[in-house]
Amino acid sequence: MTASLTIENLSAHYGTTQVLKDLSLSVAAGELVSLLGSSGCGKTTTLRIVAGFLQPTSGKVRLGDRNLTTLPAHARDIGLVFQNYALFPHLTVLDNVAFGLKQRGVAKPDRIKRAMAMLERVGLAPFADRLPVALSGGQKQRVALARALVIEPPLLMFDEPLSNLDAKLRIDMRVEIRQLQRANGTTSLYVTHDQEEAFSISDRVAIMNAGRILQLDTPEVLYRKPANAFVARFVGFENLIRMKVIGRDGATVIAEAAGGTRLHLSQDAFGSIKDDFVLATRADGLVVRRDGEGIPATLGTRTYLGRAYQYKCQAAAGEITANGPLFDPPEAGAQAVLTPVSEQCCILDPED
Amino acid sequence: MTKLAKWGLPLPATIAVVVLLIIPVALTIATTFGEAKGAFSTYAAFFNSGFRRAVLFRTLEVALITTALSLVIGFVTAYVIAQMPGRLKSIMIIAAVFPLLTGVVVRSFAWLIILGKNGIVNDTLMSIGLITEPLSMLYTEGSVIVAMVYLFVPLMILTLTGVLEGIPRDLTEASASLGAKPIPTFLQVILPLATPGLIVGAVLVFTGSFTSYATPQLLGGEKQMMMGTFLYQRAMVTFDWVGASTVAAIMVVITIAIVSIMSRIARRLNPMAV
């Protein structure tokens, strides 16, 4: 019943602006993939094209062995959960959930039975006869979810489903969505701008910018090994230091940053290093020491994070954020050395 | 200070409505009960007269037909407008606003030129040889209805365009995503959500056409007397003020009854309110 989703070379335009650029993506059967990016990156456009609300300029959308590209929205058989829930205000909770079954010609007793069963699963059976206005935001979202699931669609899509809920409810709901999706094994495409939400709920996440997918990977890989500088910044790498190789000695590479700072990097740890590269780290990936090998810097404003002290440092290569020890932390204004921890650093291609 | 502002600011308008509207209309209605022959004698006289009954029924009939036609024409047109892309939509709205803001006399007059003995319809029919003698289309119930529909369709279009634009696009998309084809989406989602608006539009058109004066005067004349023209004739031609007041009272009662019943129904059908 569930099927894989394949998007091939999708391009889309609004007037003369191109909002999707040759985008390809496949979601395996039963997998949940998120499209993550800031507003205007093309994630919602992608979802609306798959749903059939927008026509792409070129490209194909396939669900299993069905080509959806030219099918009207109502013939696509995709469950969709909207940001604003989009519950029919004139229908009761039960009729909302039964709506899709009615369109499929399911007989009344059967569709009521199935809709009620679905409402039981989302814990809203006692509210079956209410109108949507009488529900809270979280309840509305559960109804929307039940309504999309009850038609047992081969593909389920979510358009920022949690963005109208408060923080606590958001966390509860994403666990609930994940459980229901896992239990049904429904292939899912999930659109969000919230990194934590995408990472916590997805099998894989596609990070998008300007109509392209920049990296599609598991949350773990994205978090630890971003493939390029944009993704690195997006997942929280504060420091991107441009470096040039000035000498090689076996597996060790001697690289120099602006201002003449030199580092010895091991290709055993980073893989082969090109002549021109970016060293990317989070604040945790640089250790603040009083002396030793590393990037010399003047320590600036110190803030307490609980697990460490964080410093804004001035180095010859620019401003760097690094974490220092909890015990006997250096004062702001002190001279120090920032040593990269190779497991927490990435070697990336320069952006330009 | 606040208390003074709270009651003082609305006071002039309140006095104006009470002195210029409520008291005069109440006096008009009161005179109908002051007859020597008994409190309801003027109403008995009204309903015992075949002519007057015919005026009332004709007015109700014209108003109902006008309302029904305006609803259908207005709803379909508004539906099309609501689907149009921005520029075309503005042009269509302008095309509906222009007649709306043009006066009732001008708009009724147009139909005199079109339907008259030497009007366009007769000229055209004669020149293609369908008829040899001009038809008398003026001063018929049909001519009044055509002009009334013409009068009220723009109002209906604008009211219903607003109503349809107020239905979130999400809902029609949700309907489609759940497998509803365009016609079921229209019948099961759009129509129920538009119903309160349709009722409001219908009430506007019904009361407007039921109480109209200029259009029946120009296109119905003496032959197709309606409540508005009859009231005027009683008051200003025969100076039968009690008779005119009786007509006025009947109009007020019917109008207020329709408005209050229908707006109550509309409110009950409105799913947005609990």
Added chain:
Amino acid sequence: MPTRVHPLLGAFAALVFLFLLAPLVIIVGASLSDTTYLTFPPQGLSLRWFANIFQIEAFRRTAITSLQVAFLGTALSLLIGVPAAYALNRYRVELPRWLSTLFVLPILVPEIVFGFSLLKSITIGSGLPVFPSLILGHALLVLPYSVRVVGASLASFDFSIEEAAMSLGCPPLRTFLTVVLPNIQAGVIAAFILAFITSINDVSVSVFLTGPGISTLPIQILAHMEQFFDPTIASVSVLLMLVTVGVMAIIEATLGLTFLTK
């Protein structure tokens, strides 16, 4: 993104717009006819019927009366309607519900009944002269626009701005004029325009209140039509349509015409 419209529906809408606009085009055509009777298409082009309007003194006189009545009536309705709208929004929870219903009564009561009742009790009953009766009648007729349209823009006005101004030492009247009024300007303009055009076009109330020597343009047109059926009426109608065009231009420039669908 707009969805596609079924061609049949599109064709139907096109016919509706033909129905709406063709009669007005016909009037324009008829006004240009060189004949002494109304006809369309015009036979021989001429502006003589436009010239004729200005030879008929009654048209000029009643046009001026109509403008005066519309102007003064609308101004009066705003003068009493804006404070009422303000109070209804500012003290919404404290004022009784029936008060806002009161101000829509002029729409609820049939115009013709209102006109007749006003004639009986004000013009004849109280002996008020025709001109002030007309102004009072029109002011009341358009009062709902003043209260409701201005009220709609007050409904979205944040009254804490007003409190801020007062806390900074601005007295109440000046606060209203310098802080509130500029923020509800669009509503006031809209109310003025809608009220003005309603007043200019009114027949049902004016037909009772006009008297010997004083009449409004629509009533004069009706009277003229009873005696003559020449293209003069078409020419006057064209001039009135030009007024409509002007009004629409003002609405478009100030609020945008889509305002009318709200």
